[in-house]
Amino acid sequence: xxxxxxxxxxxxxxxxxxxxxxxxxxxxxxxxxxxxxxxxxxxxxxxxxxxxxxxxxxxxxxxxxxxxxxxxxxxxxxxxxxxxxxxxxxxxxxxxxxxxxxxxxxxxxxxxxxxxxxxxxxxxxxxxxxxxxxxxxxxxxxxxxxxxxxxxxxxxxxxxxxxxxxxxxxxxxxxxxxxxxxxxxxxxxxxxxxxxxxxxxxxxxxxxxxxxxxxxxxxxxxxxxxxxxxxxxxxxxxxxxxxxxxxxxxxxxxxxxxxxxxxxxxxxxxxxxxxxxxxxxxxxxxxxxxxxxxxxxxxxxxxxxxxxxxxxxxxxxxxxxxxxxxxxxxxxxxxxxxxxxxxxxxxxxxxxxxxxxxxxxxxxxxxxxxxxxxxxxxxxxxxxxxxxxxxxxxxxxxxxxxxxxxxxxxxxxxxxxxxxxxxxxxxxxxxxxxxxxxxxxxxxxxxxxxxxxxxxxxxxxxxxxxxxxxxxxxxxxxxxxxxxxxxxxxxxxxxxxxxxxxxxxxxxxxx
Numbered sequence: 001x002x003x004x005x006x007x008x009x010x011x012x013x014x015x016x017x018x019x020x021x022x023x024x025x026x027x028x029x030x031x032x033x034x035x036x037x038x039x040x041x042x043x044x045x046x047x048x049x050x051x052x053x054x055x056x057x058x059x060x061x062x063x064x065x066x067x068x069x070x071x072x073x074x075x076x077x078x079x080x081x082x083x084x085x086x087x088x089x090x091x092x093x094x095x096x097x098x099x100x101x102x103x104x105x106x107x108x109x110x111x112x113x114x115x116x117x118x119x120x121x122x123x124x125x126x127x128x129x130x131x132x133x134x135x136x137x138x139x140x141x142x143x144x145x146x147x148x149x150x151x152x153x154x155x156x157x158x159x160x161x162x163x164x165x166x167x168x169x170x171x172x173x174x175x176x177x178x179x180x181x182x183x184x185x186x187x188x189x190x191x192x193x194x195x196x197x198x199x200x201x202x203x204x205x206x207x208x209x210x211x212x213x214x215x216x217x218x219x220x221x222x223x224x225x226x227x228x229x230x231x232x233x234x235x236x237x238x239x240x241x242x243x244x245x246x247x248x249x250x251x252x253x254x255x256x257x258x259x260x261x262x263x264x265x266x267x268x269x270x271x272x273x274x275x276x277x278x279x280x281x282x283x284x285x286x287x288x289x290x291x292x293x294x295x296x297x298x299x300x301x302x303x304x305x306x307x308x309x310x311x312x313x314x315x316x317x318x319x320x321x322x323x324x325x326x327x328x329x330x331x332x333x334x335x336x337x338x339x340x341x342x343x344x345x346x347x348x349x350x351x352x353x354x355x356x357x358x359x360x361x362x363x364x365x366x367x368x369x370x371x372x373x374x375x376x377x378x379x380x381x382x383x384x385x386x387x388x389x390x391x392x393x394x395x396x397x398x399x400x401x402x403x404x405x406x407x408x409x410x411x412x413x414x415x416x417x418x419x420x421x422x423x424x425x426x427x428x429x430x431x432x433x434x435x436x437x438x439x440x441x442x443x444x445x446x447x448x449x450x451x452x453x454x455x456x457x458x459x460x461x462x463x464x465x466x467x468x469x470x471x472x473x474x475x476x477x478x479x480x481x482x483x484x485x486x487x488x489x490x491x492x493x494x495x496x497x498x499x500x501x502x503x504x505x506x507x508x509x510x511x
Contacts, residue, residue: 005030006070009037013046020049028055032064039065039075042122044086051090052097054104061087062111077113080120084112084131088138095142095151095180108156109135110186128160128189132169135183139172142180152180158187158212161201166193173204187212195225199232207233212280214242223264224251230271238275240305245285248295265294273298280305284334292317293324302329309363310337318347327354336365336394341373341380349380356383360414366394366434371401378408387412391419393471394440396433399423399451406455410462418469423451440473 002010013019013034026034031050038046051059065075087109094104109131118125126134135157161169172183185205190198198219202210213235215221221229226247235241248265272278272295281296281303288295288311296303303326311317318340321327333355340348352359362384369377369392381387390409397405402423409415424431426443452471459467 001072003070005033006037009033010041013038013041013043016043016045019043019046023049023053031055033070035064036068036071036075039078039080039083040071040073042080042082042120044082047083047086048090048093051087052093054090054094057103057105058108059091059104059106060108060111062108065111075119076111077115077118078120079112079114079118079125079127079131080122081124081126081130082122083120084126085134088134091153091155091181092138092142095153096145096147102151104153106154106156107181110156110158112158128158129162129165132157132160133165136165136168136172139175139179139181139183140168143171143175143177145180152178152182154182154184156184156186158189159185159205160189160191162190162192163197164192166197166201170201170204173201184209186210187214189214189216190219191216192218195219195221195229199229202229202233207235208237210235210238212240213238214240215244215247216242217244219244221247222249222251223247223262223268224254227264227267227271230268235275237277239277240280240282241272241275241278242282242307243286246287247283248286248288248291262291262294265291269295269298273300276300279303280332282307282334283311284309284336285311287312288317289314290316293320296320296324296326299326302326304329304358305332306330307332307334309334309365313338313344315344315347318344318351322347322350322354327351329358330355331358332361333359334363336363336367339368340364341376342368345376349376352380353383356385358386359384360386361389361391362387363391364395365391367392368433369395369397371398374401374404378405381408382411385412386414388414389417390415393419393421393473394434395421396424396431397421399425399454402451402455403458406458407462409467410459410464415464415467418467420455420469420471422448422471422473425451 009030012022019034023034031054035047035050038050062076065078067074091104091107094102112131114125114127135155139155159169172181186209188202188205188210190201193201198215198221202213221244226243248268250262250264254264272281278299278301282305283295284307288308292308292311292313293316297320306326308321313321313335335348338344352362362381374397381390397420402420406418409418422440422443426445426448427439428442431439448471452469456469459465459469
């Protein structure tokens with residue numbers, strides 16, 4: 001639905017030359033309306049002109065593109081390259097114009113969502129890494145222009161830094177003199193950086209304002225690095241923290257400690273406890289055997305999101321999770337990679353029971369869930385009436401077991417998304433679990449399609465056509481990995497080459 005005002009705005013911007021000639025006569029309170037209409041129709045030249053003349057003190061991209069009383073459509077999942085480039089060019093034009101024409105004080109460029117299927121008609125999206133590079137380049141160009149130094153605009157952004165754009169981002173964040181665009185980060189993602197680069201760029205990014213920090217994949221951190229990072233930089237506003245694999249491993253040069261003591265983990269836990277806004281923690285693929293209470297116990301606020309996938313949890317860890325304060329507040333939980341029902345049935349059952357009133361997303365991939373565990377799983381899931389998404393790929397379940405599970409899932413009223421494994425009937429008899437990528441891909445496709453169609457039929461007959469189901473064999477879509485796949489590939493090849501060289505050097509020393 002759209003108002004008459006929005007329809008009028010569309011009519012105006014659909015004729016760019018007419019719009020450009022008349023912008024100075026438009027009431028200031030109509031600029032947000034014209035901006036959304038221009039973004040909807042991908043009128044880049046009008047977007048640039050609007051930003052150049054922006055008459056208000058604030059420009060908030062996410063709010064402007066979201067639903068409103070004039071236009072109910074949500075354009076935040078349109079990361080349109082042409083429109084976003086026009087925004088940055090218009091912002092640059094704004095700080096370069098005469099002093100009397102500058103009113104903008106804050107440009108919030110956050111709020112754009114990266115999705116697998118972009119809705120922009122042009123079909124040319126600009127991902128988070130590309131937006132970071134474009135913004136950093138614009139900042140650097142303006143730093144070199146003496147005319148721009150007379151006016152300063154604070155810019156809030158979601159930043160994605162890799163080795164490929166590191167130098168540019170550092171220059172943009174840490175100008176030698178007062179800059180026309182003062183870049184500050186609300187969300188920061190780092191990949192393919194070494195620990196010293198990460199520390200340097202985070203120091204410049206404004207850790208005091210940071211809300212989300214994701215350090216992923218090819219940033220090789222150990223517990224010493226994590227402790228140093230949290231101790232030297234303070235993140236008082238941090239809501240969400242993601243650390244890479246092996247982030248709690250003991251540093252190579254660290255002397256062994258007394259049994260049960262881990263001063264680095266104790267220090268990390270204390271630093272986390274000082275983050276009074278922290279609600280989301282992801283530490284997947286870090287070995288935490290027997291240490292979950294030490295890590296999560298000191299936290300002052302309950303977590304809403306917790307990712308402990310492949311953390312080698314033991315009985316004590318699961319017992320703590322089931323009984324801790326966090327359990328009753330969890331909205332998103334990932335316990336993939338643990339034999340939950342086989343090893344910890346009572347703790348798992350109690351944990352889901354305590355989380356049932358809040359849990360929206362549950363991931364149980366490669367948890368060794370077999371047909372014989374199905375009754376326990378169904379019983380544990382039944383209280384989770386708020387559950388919206390369930391992912392359980394990589395579990396050796398038969399078609400008949402999946403059919404029975406789907407019948408039970410029909411009873412969860414808010415469930416909308418299910419990712420289920422390829423039934424074990426589709427693999428050669430005796431196939432081993434967990435599977436590697438090669439084994440995972442070798443299944444009877446035709447048989448799978450028949451079973452999947454039957455499972456969809458179970459949902460349809462129960463009146464649950466609102467539940468979408470899929471089997472993303474190689475994992476869900478990650479827009480950030482998709483965008484930087486070439487750079488990540490080069491990084492991995494270089495790491496492999498270095499490992500071979502070190503191995504060869506070690507062999508020669510043995511000789």
